[in-house]
Amino acid sequence: LKAGGAYLPLDPAYPSTRLRQVLDDAAPRLLLADAAGRAALGAEALADLTVVDLETATSTWAELPASDPEPRALGLTSRHLAYVIYTSGSTGTPKGVMVEHQSLVNHTTWQADRFQFAAHDIFLQRTSPSFDAAVWELWAALSIGACVALLPLERQLDTRTIFDLINKCQITILQLVPSLLSALLMVTDVEQNEIDSLRYVFCGGELLKNEQAAKWLQFAPRALVNVYGPTEATIDATAWVYSTGFNTPVVPIGRPIANTRIYLLDGHGAPVPFGA
Structure with a gap:
């Protein structure tokens, strides 16, 4: 890079x-x-x-x-490519998404500023590098001089290992898909003090339901952030910080990140009216 x-x-x-x-x-x-x-x-x-x-x-x-x-x-220039990550191929042949340096810098700077990441933070890198969610786990941390703890690839979904590493390394920044968030809540032998170090938990990649978020915050009352964005939009396009007492079934995807605009369009590509 x-x-x-x-x-x-x-x-x-x-x-x-x-x-x-x-x-x-x-x-x-x-x-x-x-x-x-x-x-x-x-x-x-x-x-x-x-x-x-x-x-x-x-x-x-x-x-x-x-x-x-x-x-x-x-x-x-900043228009040169920073990385190429391939889609899952669920809608046909996997396609390479090409992301420029300027887009990666924008996301990295927005996230570090918005959530006040600091050099003393410790990020858990638990996402396969073949998914764009791993991009910010690495570069957001390294760009500010923070530490990255590497979870063995074969233990990405091992809930006990994740809890042990959070406790052992005093992880402060964690990223999970909502289904894994729910799975962590099913590990009955975990004490809340094992994850006291966490400052932020980011959820993305799947629909986050209010029930999942509320249960997690009962167990671990700290900031939970719902992030949304296709790979083509550089990791995340929007973010929402979940707050207790929010009780709609689906957690909003939030507001656009820095230097980004969101357009809500109908099936014909035209802007939808207010309230739609």
Whole structure:
């Protein structure tokens, strides 16, 4: 990212056919991989790629200067791509969503300012890097000098592991899908003091129901944020901070993030009237 390039995350837990499909479509010039990554892809997929082995004793960039490249000298602008993440393919062939540096910077700056993230915060990175929700878990934290605790990919949905890591690492910022939020509430042997460190819990990716939010806040009375946005809009387009006493069945998706406008349109693409 500092060099102005884009990254394409590949989760080694995905089927090799899916990973090869993404590689064939995106055609990256360089692949950073360890043994697990190479095994997941297979030798055939690696044949036409320049592969940098992350486990070698001497890295290929060891002889390069420690200083950052000069963006202007390279002709880089904020319109260059920051990352490409592929959709689930639920509506057809998976498509690569291309997000520019300016969009990622905007979201990162909005979130850090809006929720007053600080260098002493500790983020739990529990989302697969192949989903855009992982983008802010990493870059929002690193951009302000905060700490990121990494949850093993194979334990992403292990509720006991999540609680243990929150307690052990004193996590302050946590992101969950609403279904996992509900699952956490079913772990009966967890004491509330195990998650006392949390400042914010962000929910997104699924419909958040008032019942889920209310139950969580009874267990852990701290800020719960409902975020909404398709991958194409750069992670989140809107946010709503849930408050106790709110009692409609569906939690609102909230207001647009900084430098963003929301248009409510009907099936013909025309603006809907007020109150619709």
